[in-house]
Amino acid sequence: MKEFFKKLLTNFGMVLIMAFLVPAWVNHNWQPFIAVMQIFLVVLVIHLGQLLTNRFSSQYRFLELGLEFLMVLTVVLVFGGLFNWYTLELIWIMPAMVVPVYIGAYILDITRTRREVEAINIQIQRRKERLMNASTREKDQ
């Protein structure tokens, strides 16, 4: 299922880029394609930023989350300002966009982590059983 969604989103990304690139090439209107690439750049910077925020660890999880959210919001506001995505009167639109996306991504992350933890527990259990079987066989012989 994980691989299915990975492939689906990768293909969607490629189709999206081509869907904007080809018409831009044909019509000599690069604006929509540039907008898509701007979003891609922001997402890339956020992912690079996460590599840095992941280095910070605190005994309080909310501090880690707060730092990560602050980083995401800062990147969106800075790049949004550079790319003229908003005016100062409508600046609230940026956090209004960031918050639901961040919450969605956080829920996905928790779900994925829980699945991985379950998988690790199964691996530990199998390993224990294997070691137990090996020692039982040894005793029998």
Place this chain on the structure above:
Amino acid sequence: MNLKLTQIKDLPRIEVEIRYPEMNKTVQQLIRRIESVNHAIYGNDNGRQYRIPYEDIFYIESVDKKTFIYTEKQVFRSDMRLYQLLDDLASFEFVQVSKSCILNINVLESIQTLANSRIEVTLQNGERLNVSRTYIPQIKKALSNEA
């Protein structure tokens, strides 16, 4: 698996020969286990230096740039840095579980997510350690190599 022990009194040192029909994960695990007996870290406890075989180590933790080696019941201080130890231990079933901790996967009892979305491992001696979610794939990989 057949275990055959032979005492030869004039042998200068222990010899281990593993006979196997095909190289598989069990044989590889056996090799790692036997090799780990030959490898040890030196740690201090109350001014005395001890040789700690890899297999006796539960986990190694770095606190305020000081490195501590935890066995089932004892704690030793090491002069080595965590990253130096990780280089040596990586091929002996040790895995990094957080920025400051390396764990022996042989002593891993279970892993659980807590209500505050933190992750914690329980060791065979009942001790609990925090795990960074960024290191979860590494733990999974280490156990996959094992399984």
